Amino acid sequence: MQAQLRIARPVSDLSRLESMYLVALNLVVLARFQDHQGFDGVMLGRAGMDYHFEFTQCREHPVSPTPTPEDLLVFYIQDREAWQSACERFIENGFVQVKSFNPYWDVLGRTFEDLDGYRIVLQNARWSG
Known part of the structure; x- marks a missing residue:
């Protein structure tokens, strides 16, 4: 089975996290959306990669990120x-x-x-x- 992977996470500061990941991992913005059913977000990756990141913030009901040390x-x-x-x-x-x-x-x-x-x-x- 051939598949692509999207790693989707809620973030506390969309702009700052976007900037951090773009440069640290040499990524580009693949897509961006605003107020899509209450969510703002950005997708980062590169053409030809089998994975990308999606970072989101919910306008109406913010979700606090809750990672563990093993995530x-x-x-x-x-x-x-x-x-x-x-x-x-x-x-x-x-x-x-x-x-x-x-x-x-x-x-x-x-x-x-x-x-x-x-x-x-x-x-x-x-x-x-």
Whole structure:
């Protein structure tokens, strides 16, 4: 089965989160919507990718983001220089490096948190799935 993945999340500051993710992950705005049945949102990704992010805010009934320390997005970056560059971009764009709840991710990776507490692991390893 061929599929595409959309990671959809409520955010507390749509504009700020959009900016953070755009630069840190080298993404572009794929689509944007305002007051679509009470929701504002943006979709970030790149042409040809099998995944993209959708960040939303509800105008009438705001949803507070409630991530746990184990809600992770994991990116495998095999090249050491590319991995280091990505880690630097994350810090430069407002992500905070944190100790991983699961120590496995600290062995070959670094864990970062966005403004809402959602975590992304940048793993300096080859994907073996």
